[in-house]
Amino acid sequence: MTAIPVEDAVEVADDHGSDHHDDGHHTSLGLSNMKLAMWLFLGSECLLFGALISTYLLSKARFLTEVLAGNPEVLGTLPANLIEEFQAEGSVEPLFDIPFTSASSFILLMSSVTMVFAHQAISKNDQRNTRLWLATTAALGSVFIAGQVYEFTTFYNEGLRFDGNLLGSALYTLTGFHGVHVTVGIIMLLSLLVLAFRGKLNQDRAETLELVGLYWHFVDVVWVLIFTIVYLIP
Amino acid sequence: MAVIEEPLALPSGTTKARRPLGAFSRPRNATGLVDWLTTVDHKKIGIMYGMAAMFFFIIGGVAALLIRLQLAAPNSTILSADTYNRVFTMHGTIMVFLVVMPIGAAFANYLLPLQIGARDVAFPRINAFSFWVFLAGGLMLNSSWFLGGGANGGWFNYAPNNGAAFSPSTGIDFWNLGLFIAGIGSLSGAVNLITTVLNMRAPGMTLMRMPVFVWMTLVTQFLLLFAIPVLTAAQLLLLLDRQFGANFFNVTQGADPLLWQHLFWIFGHPEVYLMILPAFGIVSEVIPTFSRKPIFGYPFMVFSGIAIGFMGWGVWAHHMFVSGIGPLSVTAFSVATMFIAVPTGVKILNWLATMWGGKLILNTAMLFSIGLVTQFTIGGLSGVTHAVAPSDTQQTDTYYIVAHFHYVLFGGALFGFFAGLYFWWPKIFGYKLNEKIGKWNFWGMVLGFNLTFGPMHILGLQGMARRMQTYDVSMGFNLWNLVSTIGSFILGVTTLLLFVNAWKSYSEWKAAGRPNVGADPWDARTIEWSIQSPAPEHNFDVTPTVSDLDDFWHQKYAEDDEGKLRQVATGDELAQPGNGEGVHLPAPSYWPIVLAFSLPIVGYGLIYSLWFCIPGTLLTIISIYGWALEPADDLDIDDHGHGPDQEMEPAV
Numbered sequence: 093m094t095a096i097p098v099e100d101a102v103e104v105a106d107d108h109g110s111d112h113h114d115d116g117h118h119t120s121l122g123l124s125n126m127k128l129a130m131w132l133f134l135g136s137e138c139l140l141f142g143a144l145i146s147t148y149l150l151s152k153a154r155f156l157t158e159v160l161a162g163n164p165e166v167l168g169t170l171p172a173n174l175i176e177e178f179q180a181e182g183s184v185e186p187l188f189d190i191p192f193t194s195a196s197s198f199i200l201l202m203s204s205v206t207m208v209f210a211h212q213a214i215s216k217n218d219q220r221n222t223r224l225w226l227a228t229t230a231a232l233g234s235v236f237i238a239g240q241v242y243e244f245t246t247f248y249n250e251g252l253r254f255d256g257n258l259l260g261s262a263l264y265t266l267t268g269f270h271g272v273h274v275t276v277g278i279i280m281l282l283s284l285l286v287l288a289f290r291g292k293l294n295q296d297r298a299e300t301l302e303l304v305g306l307y308w309h310f311v312d313v314v315w316v317l318i319f320t321i322v323y324l325i326p
Numbered sequence: 327m328a329v330i331e332e333p334l335a336l337p338s339g340t341t342k343a344r345r346p347l348g349a350f351s352r353p354r355n356a357t358g359l360v361d362w363l364t365t366v367d368h369k370k371i372g373i374m375y376g377m378a379a380m381f382f383f384i385i386g387g388v389a390a391l392l393i394r395l396q397l398a399a400p401n402s403t404i405l406s407a408d409t410y411n412r413v414f415t416m417h418g419t420i421m422v423f424l425v426v427m428p429i430g431a432a433f434a435n436y437l438l439p440l441q442i443g444a445r446d447v448a449f450p451r452i453n454a455f456s457f458w459v460f461l462a463g464g465l466m467l468n469s470s471w472f473l474g475g476g477a478n479g480g481w482f483n484y485a486p487n488n489g490a491a492f493s494p495s496t497g498i499d500f501w502n503l504g505l506f507i508a509g510i511g512s513l514s515g516a517v518n519l520i521t522t523v524l525n526m527r528a529p530g531m532t533l534m535r536m537p538v539f540v541w542m543t544l545v546t547q548f549l550l551l552f553a554i555p556v557l558t559a560a561q562l563l564l565l566l567d568r569q570f571g572a573n574f575f576n577v578t579q580g581a582d583p584l585l586w587q588h589l590f591w592i593f594g595h596p597e598v599y600l601m602i603l604p605a606f607g608i609v610s611e612v613i614p615t616f617s618r619k620p621i622f623g624y625p626f627m628v629f630s631g632i633a634i635g636f637m638g639w640g641v642w643a644h645h646m647f648v649s650g651i652g653p654l655s656v657t658a659f660s661v662a663t664m665f666i667a668v669p670t671g672v673k674i675l676n677w678l679a680t681m682w683g684g685k686l687i688l689n690t691a692m693l694f695s696i697g698l699v700t701q702f703t704i705g706g707l708s709g710v711t712h713a714v715a716p717s718d719t720q721q722t723d724t725y726y727i728v729a730h731f732h733y734v735l736f737g738g739a740l741f742g743f744f745a746g747l748y749f750w751w752p753k754i755f756g757y758k759l760n761e762k763i764g765k766w767n768f769w770g771m772v773l774g775f776n777l778t779f780g781p782m783h784i785l786g787l788q789g790m791a792r793r794m795q796t797y798d799v800s801m802g803f804n805l806w807n808l809v810s811t812i813g814s815f816i817l818g819v820t821t822l823l824l825f826v827n828a829w830k831s832y833s834e835w836k837a838a839g840r841p842n843v844g845a846d847p848w849d850a851r852t853i854e855w856s857i858q859s860p861a862p863e864h865n866f867d868v869t870p871t872v873s874d875l876d877d878f879w880h881q882k883y884a885e886d887d888e889g890k891l892r893q894v895a896t897g898d899e900l901a902q903p904g905n906g907e908g909v910h911l912p913a914p915s916y917w918p919i920v921l922a923f924s925l926p927i928v929g930y931g932l933i934y935s936l937w938f939c940i941p942g943t944l945l946t947i948i949s950i951y952g953w954a955l956e957p958a959d960d961l962d963i964d965d966h967g968h969g970p971d972q973e974m975e976p977a978v
Binding site: 119120121123125128129132133135136137139140142143144147150151154155157158163165166169254255256257258260261262265269283 | 576
């Protein structure tokens with residue numbers, strides 16, 4: 093079976109560990125089972141997020157239509173000042189604090205960079221830097237989550253309820269669902285960190301770290317989409 | 327399994343005291359029930375999938391007979407309107423999600439590794455998890471019978487009827503959460519089986535040498551991989567609506583309930599193809615074997631299956647022609663739907679061409695395959711009439727639709743599965759099923775099936791709406807409904823003949839001292855017949871090297887000097903003796919079943935009290951860590967860091 097280069101960048105990173113027999117050369121595609129499985133899982137996740145993003149776009153559009161048409165059922169779910177701003181702008185932009193969310197998005201994107209550093213470190217069997225960058229990645233992810241908690245609190249205080257109207261349901265669901273993914277990622281990073289401190293995260297486990305990295309990068313890329321669609325496009 | 331094919335670092339029997347990560351031992355020498363509960367053997371898991379599906383088949387079948395009993399005569403009151411809603415909803419849901427899908431999974435599990443020459447699937451523990459989580463979800467769904475009545479919104483569960491305002495009873499919640507949980511199993515199964523097919527083929531088993539069944543299963547698993555998350559998303563929205571007061575389908579807040587229909591059918595149409603494609607794969611193995619010819623147009627078989635897989639994504643709105651999606655959408659989906667009939671037609675023609683001029687052996691497996699080809703064609707043709715939107719507008723929500731999908735799902739998929747059971751039974755259990763009962767089984771089912779569903783075409787065109795609880799004498803539906811009910815009981819009884827057959831064939835085989843059926847009782851074509859029957863636990867003594875499509879056939883038959891086909895060896899002469907010495911198999915594990923059954927605890931918590939979610943979630947987390955930190959399943963792997971599926975977080 094000819095080897096099909098599925099992801100060159102990832103394969104290059106695999107050059108460590110020539111004695112590491114599960115990393116490719118026995119499988120039909122030359123890609124390890126776990127990595128292939130992770131890619132398939134992430135492909136599946138794309139559809140999940142795709143469905144939720146579509147739901148958000150539809151719900152926001154229907155919400156705005158009702159607000160602009162002055163549907164009392166919808167207007168009754170929001171404080172008057174927010175309604176006036178929505179009606180004046182013809183969009184839900186007034187709800188958002190773009191500079192704040194841009195900053196937290198930047199932090200999340202940077203965590204992808206530190207994740208790459210962690211992977212490079214473990215490829216060189218550099219335990220100290222592996223721990224350092226894993227911890228940094230987890231910390232940056234946590235800052236992002238803290239930002240989201242702050243943001244949700246602000247939305248709530250401004251009067252946007254999850255069970256109030258379509259916008260609340262869709263916005264909290266989409267961003268919250270992403271937040272759950274980031275949280276799961278942080279838990280995986282912290283688990284790796286515990287392994288690292290117990291000295292169990294050696295070079296042969298580099299692939300485990302790489303898989304967590306794949307997941308982490310995916311979650312970041314999805315955030316770029318969500319940030320653009322939810323916050324930036326009016 | 328890549329790892330196991332390597333020479334062992336340790337002589338078998340030697341154990342190592344080192345426990346690298348966790349403190350939990352794996353139940354290596356379990357027997358009896360514990361063996362089945364903790365097994366990671368793809369063959370046992372396949373058998374369990376089949377048995378669970380048969381269990382649910384009986385529940386779904388009883389529901390079907392109740393429906394027919396109620397409709398046998400006009401103005402009948404055997405079932406109340408509410409009970410009737412629950413019975414038909416549960417019938418549809420069970421048959422789709424808990425019967426047809428898992429039977430497909432049963433064959434896939436049992437056969438995929440054998441047909442590609444692998445020791446097991448890529449992730450044996452995830453495989454066990456997929457089964458247990460399917461069973462957990464299925465049992466949770468069915469527990470609704472006892473906890474306030476089954477779901478009552480139809481198997482498609484349209485919004486806004488599925489909302490708490492219109493369906494206050496918990497039936498919908500069980501539907502939602504049960505299928506949500508079962509869906510996790512489908513998803514993890516898809517990841518696992520795709521990885522297995524793409525990555526674990528024996529040397530020489532190129533993609534275009536894979537049996538058609540493997541190809542069709544691969545397409546099926548890709549459909550699952552991408553279809554299930556869309557349903558999961560829809561179910562998440564419904565969950566938030568019903569349990570947490572969200573507004574996704576709340577019309578008073580301006581929500582568009584068509585969102586549910588779109589999401590459901592974006593999942594639902596690939597779903598119908600992923601139900602039929604495994605059966606297509608099965609008959610593509612059976613028909614060549616009993617026509618004594620290679621499959622006609624193998625590449626066309628493969629690529630038409632792939633084409634169905636792709637085009638299945640572009641036809642979902644033909645379920646929604648009357649929902650007001652606009653003339654342009656209707657036209658586009660109408661054309662796409664007509665077009666998807668082409669690759670399906672290619673398959674029908676290829677099966678016919680395979681049989682054409684062959685030395686047909688009309689045993690039960692072959693008869694069921696021919697039954698699929700015939701009855702699926704009828705269902706396919708009535709399906710094309712739905713593609714014509716003006717005609718569909720008349721047929722929507724009538725018994726014509728019911729007739730159509732039963733012809734493709736029962737007459738197609740289930741007949742295909744029965745063909746597969748009769749064909750692979752000796753490989754799985756070591757004895758053949760009785761041909762005489764088998765033929766009664768087949769002809770009885772053909773008679774019962776066509777008597778049940780044939781008249782529904784007429785009833786539908788007469789205007790009888792589906793899902794109606796009863797009808798008046800004056801409507802003129804009496805005769806065909808009675809015929810249909812008689813047919814359904816013939817169908818029910820003759821379907822049970824499979825179980826009678828299994829029991830009787832087993833008793834006779836046992837009484838005869840369990841004679842060896844031989845590795846290759848059908849003189850078949852693919853490499854799963856090159857190992858002993860029943861398949862030994864380790865599958866292949868030596869990983870086979872494949873050099874042809876239908877490799878085993880080419881080992882048995884060769885052309886002589888005059889270009890005539892001659893048998894050079896029998897299957898039993900070529901078969902591997904079944905000596906598993908030195909083969910290291912993945913060790914069983916408790917965690918898949920524990921993790922799987924921790925999820926319904928969360929599910930019940932969401933329905934009854936969020937407090938239950940806490941122990942459920944805790945158990946889930948403990949199981950995930952227990953799983954990840956479990957000692958590697960192969961002794962020599964510890965040295966290298968990780969086993970085949972260790973540290974793999976379960977999907978979702």
